Amino acid sequence: MEAASVRPRSLSSRGLPPVWVWTGVAFLLVSVVVGTLVGPIEIGVADALRSFGAKLHLPGVESTLGQTEETILWELRVPRVVLAALVGATLALAGATYQGVFRNPLADPYLLGVAAGAGLGATVAIAYLPRGLRGQELLPPLAFAGGSVAVVLTYAIGRSVGRERDAATLVLAGVTVASFFTALQSFVQQRNSETLQEVYSWILGSLPSSGWADVLLILPYVTVAAVVILVHRRVLDVLSVGDDEAASLGVNVRRARLVVVVAATVGTAAAVAVTGLIGFVGIIVPHAIRLVVGANYRALLPLSIVVGAGFLVLADVVARTALAPAELPIGIVTAFVGAPFFAIVLRTGRGRG
Amino acid sequence: MSAIALRDVSVSYGRTPVVTEIELDVAEGAWLALIGPNGAGKTTLLRAIARHVSFTGEIRLRGRASGSFSRRELARLVAVVPQQPSTPPWLTVSEYVLLGRTPYLGAFEQEGRRDREAAARALERLDLLELADRRLGTLSGGELQRAVVARALAQDAAIVLLDEPTAALDIGHQQQALELLDTLRGEAGLTFVAAMHDLTLAAQYADRMVLLDQGRIAADGSPADVLDEALLERHYDASVQVLELDGRIAVVPRRGSRRSAHTTP
Numbered sequence: 001m002e003a004a005s006v007r008p009r010s011l012s013s014r015g016l017p018p019v020w021v022w023t024g025v026a027f028l029l030v031s032v033v034v035g036t037l038v039g040p041i042e043i044g045v046a047d048a049l050r051s052f053g054a055k056l057h058l059p060g061v062e063s064t065l066g067q068t069e070e071t072i073l074w075e076l077r078v079p080r081v082v083l084a085a086l087v088g089a090t091l092a093l094a095g096a097t098y099q100g101v102f103r104n105p106l107a108d109p110y111l112l113g114v115a116a117g118a119g120l121g122a123t124v125a126i127a128y129l130p131r132g133l134r135g136q137e138l139l140p141p142l143a144f145a146g147g148s149v150a151v152v153l154t155y156a157i158g159r160s161v162g163r164e165r166d167a168a169t170l171v172l173a174g175v176t177v178a179s180f181f182t183a184l185q186s187f188v189q190q191r192n193s194e195t196l197q198e199v200y201s202w203i204l205g206s207l208p209s210s211g212w213a214d215v216l217l218i219l220p221y222v223t224v225a226a227v228v229i230l231v232h233r234r235v236l237d238v239l240s241v242g243d244d245e246a247a248s249l250g251v252n253v254r255r256a257r258l259v260v261v262v263a264a265t266v267g268t269a270a271a272v273a274v275t276g277l278i279g280f281v282g283i284i285v286p287h288a289i290r291l292v293v294g295a296n297y298r299a300l301l302p303l304s305i306v307v308g309a310g311f312l313v314l315a316d317v318v319a320r321t322a323l324a325p326a327e328l329p330i331g332i333v334t335a336f337v338g339a340p341f342f343a344i345v346l347r348t349g350r351g352r353g
Numbered sequence: 354m355s356a357i358a359l360r361d362v363s364v365s366y367g368r369t370p371v372v373t374e375i376e377l378d379v380a381e382g383a384w385l386a387l388i389g390p391n392g393a394g395k396t397t398l399l400r401a402i403a404r405h406v407s408f409t410g411e412i413r414l415r416g417r418a419s420g421s422f423s424r425r426e427l428a429r430l431v432a433v434v435p436q437q438p439s440t441p442p443w444l445t446v447s448e449y450v451l452l453g454r455t456p457y458l459g460a461f462e463q464e465g466r467r468d469r470e471a472a473a474r475a476l477e478r479l480d481l482l483e484l485a486d487r488r489l490g491t492l493s494g495g496e497l498q499r500a501v502v503a504r505a506l507a508q509d510a511a512i513v514l515l516d517e518p519t520a521a522l523d524i525g526h527q528q529q530a531l532e533l534l535d536t537l538r539g540e541a542g543l544t545f546v547a548a549m550h551d552l553t554l555a556a557q558y559a560d561r562m563v564l565l566d567q568g569r570i571a572a573d574g575s576p577a578d579v580l581d582e583a584l585l586e587r588h589y590d591a592s593v594q595v596l597e598l599d600g601r602i603a604v605v606p607r608r609g610s611r612r613s614a615h616t617t618p
């Protein structure tokens with residue numbers, strides 16, 4: 001048979017179905033608009049757009065907002081929405097990545113001990129640092145350091161034990177390290193019980209309203225993480241057939257897994273450092289996409305970014321408004337949606353995971 | 354020059370030797386069946402040739418030491434059809450077959466037109482074009498098996514290692530699969546090394562048989578040489594009768610005598 005007589009057209013389904021791309025982008029746009037406009041001070045769509053135009057120095061466009069509203073919009077709302085989008089995108093992308101490299105539908109961004117390590121770092125910061133240095137100054141770096149140390153330990157233990165097959169050993173090492181760090185964290189917390197409230201609210205996760213500082217803090221990490229993972233998107237599909245088979249297709253399985261896991265972990269640690277632990281995003285977003293689109297990793301990863309971003313922006317809207325003027329920890333919102341959803345995922349069968 | 358040459362090849366898991374001092378030459382275009390009881394080392398020997406386990410001794414592929422190949426070079430020469438392939442249920446058949454093109458792509462490259470054409474040819478050869486957009490999770494066992502073979506074919510490798518390629522299939526699908534494999538081998542001049550349990554089927558398709566027992570070669574030759582009643586009884590610890598049907602060999606299990614022979618001192 002001549003190559004011309006076959007139809008390569010029939011093999012074109014490797015990318016993203018356009019309809020899902022647009023659905024995802026539309027979802028993100030709507031979330032961003034809602035996140036920007038909803039709050040204790042109402043800002044109209046037209047006013048916001050005009051203000052945006054003025055920021056871009058469009059000719060003939062003047063902002064119609066007052067000084068206060070202008071500040072609220074650009075120094076509080078927008079940076080918070082952007083931060084939520086970055087964190088949501090990172091957690092969802094990292095979740096999809098972990099599920100891929102460990103071939104485990106339950107793998108989440110906190111799998112390798114990031115959460116426990118970051119929790120210890122944050123608890124130490126809250127318990128031992130003078131009040132003035134806490135919060136924005138030293139808590140994120142300490143949380144980041146704690147998360148990183150935990151992952152390095154996990155990797156060291158996993159490597160020393162499992163020479164042949166990494167995936168399962170690494171997960172077990174992660175569980176070991178996580179319980180060790182959690183024990184340390186509980187100890188520190190118990191010795192400093194007056195800080196319980198503060199530690200607890202960090203663990204539940206919340207988005208700070210600190211303007212652009214946090215966005216700029218995590219932007220380099222999450223960008224690098226996303227780029228590294230996305231260039232490996234085909235490799236993740238190859239890894240889904242198993243270590244031996246991927247190796248016989250010419251892939252350096254160990255190195256690919258290491259690079260991708262490090263990228264996902266760096267992104268996660270950066271996100272966790274500013275927002276605390278926001279659970280379930282990394283599990284429900286990729287699984288929702290799998291259930292609806294049934295996607296390979298080349299489609300799943302970009303979609304996870306878009307949908308994860310939109311999801312966390314919306315979750316933050318709920319967190320800000322449900323008990324206004326009080327604020328609900330965003331981790332409670334994501335878990336409240338996540339737990340029932342997860343039950344559905346389990347019922348529909350783990351085959352797709 | 355033989356397609357595969359093994360010299361003094363041994364593999365051990367920890368301190369347990371699994372394959373010991375194997376000497377073997379596989380001719381270009383041959384179908385060699387590896388037979389032997391469970392745990393004889395068939396799969397491990399295939400894994401050593403595929404470089405999935407470390408071994409001592411020397412393995413040469415088309416005259417070149419296997420250790421000197423890069424991963425991708427090796428994958429362009431040797432394809433593997435595993436005993437229990439992982440077939441992610443969310444992948445479509447064409448996506449799965451396209452994975453076979455991995456050794457021809459740069460680290461971060463996506464498939465191009467040539468890869469899609471190679472995959473389309475493989476799909477056509479295995480009569481899978483109509484199932485191209487179906488997800489693996491919706492296929493029957495026989496269809497899944499063909500998809501796995503198609504992926505190996507898209508890999509354009511001259512040497513194909515098959516580990517119990519038909520273990521999950523019923524007798525009809527076993528025949529179809531083996532018939533198909535033999536046709537493909539003839540068309541493309543492929544070299545097959547296949548671990549096989551069904552001795553009768555193995556005798557019908559392989560042109561050479563190697564009987565492994567406890568990691569060593571116990572017999573090597575044509576099916577007629579290797580499928581000897583005494584030899585099989587000794588190495589499989591089984592009671593069988595070797596018959597000749599229509600000029601071909603059939604191995605039939607025999608009931609009764611075995612157990613008493615074993616227990617009587």
